Amino acid sequence: MEGPVSMKCSVLLCAGFLAAALPAAAQETPPVEVSAGYSLLRVQRGFGVNLTDVKETLHGWYAEAAATQTDVLSVVGQGAGNYATVSGQKVKAYEFAAGPRFNMRPGGRTVFGQFLIGVAHYRPHGPERSTNATFHLGGGVSLGPSDGIGVRFGGDYELIFTGGSNLLSPKTGERTHGLRVTTGVVFPIGS
Secondary structure, three states, X not given: OHHHHHHHHHHHHHHHHHHHHHHHHOOOOOOEEEEEEEEEEEEOOOOXXXXXXXXXXXXXXXXXXXXXXXXXXXXXXXXXXXXXXXXXXXXXXXXXXXXXXXXEOOOOEEEEEEEEEEEEEEEEOOOOOEEEEEEEEEEEEXXXXXXXXXXXXXXXXXXXXXXXXXXXXXXXXXXXXEEEXXXXXXXXXXX
């Protein structure tokens, strides 16, 4: 009888050591993650005079910072600038948005989904300018260690309230639907 009891004690002792070691082996979630890189924005309704029926592809940059609240929740702020020349007009689109990001962190990567609310400011060549509300729904994945530089791939569906529509009367005016694809580097700040 001493054999099975000794075996149970050994298994329980090993399980206890393993349970104590797992949190130490898990990577610590950084307090802030910063990411920057390339942004491609494809919109189904163009920005600017005589461009409303034009599909546009704009290229540019993005930058974001995410403050970790828990292992699952971060608050993210994102800015982007995208540029193109369409039908002879130089188009510039700048977006600034913030909101919650929900993270899953399985082994060496972070998979996330996010919902952001903000503003989109676009300036075709000439006097026309507009700033409108925008919603972003998207996600992505970060690959690499949580304590070092990694690579981030992401995508967002965007709804931009263009053409005089606004959040208080969303049934008026036009909307521009867009898809943003991003790739860049991500690195932690803090310990």
